[in-house]
Amino acid sequence: MQILSIQSAVAYGHAGNSAAVFPMQRIGVEVLPVYTVNFSNHTGYGAWRGPVMDPSDVADVITGVEERGGFDELDAVLSGYQGSEGIADVIIDAVARVKARRPESLYACDPVMGNAKSGCFVAPAIPDLLRDKVVPVADIITPNQFELGYLTGTSPDTITSTLASADAARAMGPATILVTSVERPDRPDNTIEMMAVNDHGAWIVQTPYLPLKANGSGDVTAALFTSHYARTRDAADALARTASSVYGLLEITHAAGSKELHLVEAQEHFAHPRMEFEALRVR
Template sequence: MKVLSIQSAVAHGHVGNSAAVFPLQRIGVDVVPVYTVNFSNHTGYGAWRGPLIPPADVAEILLGVQERGVFPQIDAVLSGYQGGVGIGDVIIDAVRRVKEANPAALYACDPVMGNAKSGCFVAPEIPELLRDRVVPVADIITPNQFELGFLTGTEPASIESTLASVDLARAMGPSVVLVTSVERPDRDAGVIEMLAVDDAGAWLVSTPHLPFKANGSGDVTAALFTAHYVETRDAAVALERTASSVFDLIEMTYRSGERELRLVAAQEFYAAPRMQFSAERVR
């Protein structure tokens, strides 16, 4: 499997491609990483150094990759945080050209906007860009519950209302939706959930909720789910593998006391997921 991953990069820590590439490689995926920024660290520190890569330069890199004859080999395009409208246009164009070269390729978009606690933390034009132009060309999207609500103009809470919101999102274009950070009011105490939906049905998985915010964990989640889905075309299996790996990664990080993901130390959890969580069919 070969994945074209168009995302940010940081020297210290693990977000964007600096979070997604190694776990993908560890499960045997050949990754073609294209960077949209090259920062010293993620912006959660409040200060960072390094450049935003101009969209025209990102487009040039993608053109060079295409000229090497790589696009027909791409099984999936993966994108995450989008810093501006310009880079969105570049990603949309790259997806179009990859699919022209390989019609079986899938596009997985993590529509990063914000979360329920912090609200939106992207530029004001990004949510509309994602909703109106990017999501409609995606095959897989991986929003959290807050982002799903913005995309669909709803307020998902219960399983029923979240499923209804997913149906609206799927009507926009994507056939596969992974909803992360599902926090329904009637869930068991001390757990957090993920919901995966495709044409075959809907599945929910619950994991213990750790009192810890790990920057980059969403990027790992989107990457692993995409790869497992492309391999198996089974949303339940992809969900179980992803939940297993990501929980163990976050738990290892939490127990270490470190701020940054223990991405390398946790590598066996990607290569051989413990499959300690079972997905429950909810539709």
């Protein structure tokens, strides 16, 4: 399996491709990483160094991959943090060229824009570009609850309203929605959930809530779900595997008291997830 992954990179710590590539490789995916920014560290620190890549440079790298025959066996394109507003058109064009070569390939968009606690932390034009241009051409999107609400103009909080918001997102174009954080008021204490919705149904998985700010965990989640789904086309199985792996990663990171994800230490949770959390059908 091969995935073209277009997102940020950091030298210190793990976010974007610096979080997503290794877990995908550990489960047997050949990853072709393309960087939208090349930062010293993720922006959650409040200060960072390094360039935002010019869209033309990102496009050149993708074209070079195509010229080497790199599109011929792609199973999916994954995009994340875009850096600048011009990247949207580069991604859309790349997806169209990949699908012209391999119509069965998937495009998974992680619509990175912010979260409920921090608000939007991307360039001001990017959320609307994601909503109006990028999401409609995606097969899969992996928003958190805040991003799902922004994309659809809804307020997902209960299971029912989150399902309605996911359906609104599916009406925009993508067939499969992974909501990476469902924090409903009536859930059991100290838990958090993820939900997957597609034409075949809807499933929710619940894990213990760990009190840490884990920058990059959403990037790992999107990468693993995309990989598993591209391999099996089974949303419930992809959801259960992803939840088990990500919880194992967060558990190890929390135990270490680290600000940065312990990807290497958690690698067995990617390769051999414990499958301790069941994906329950909710529709």
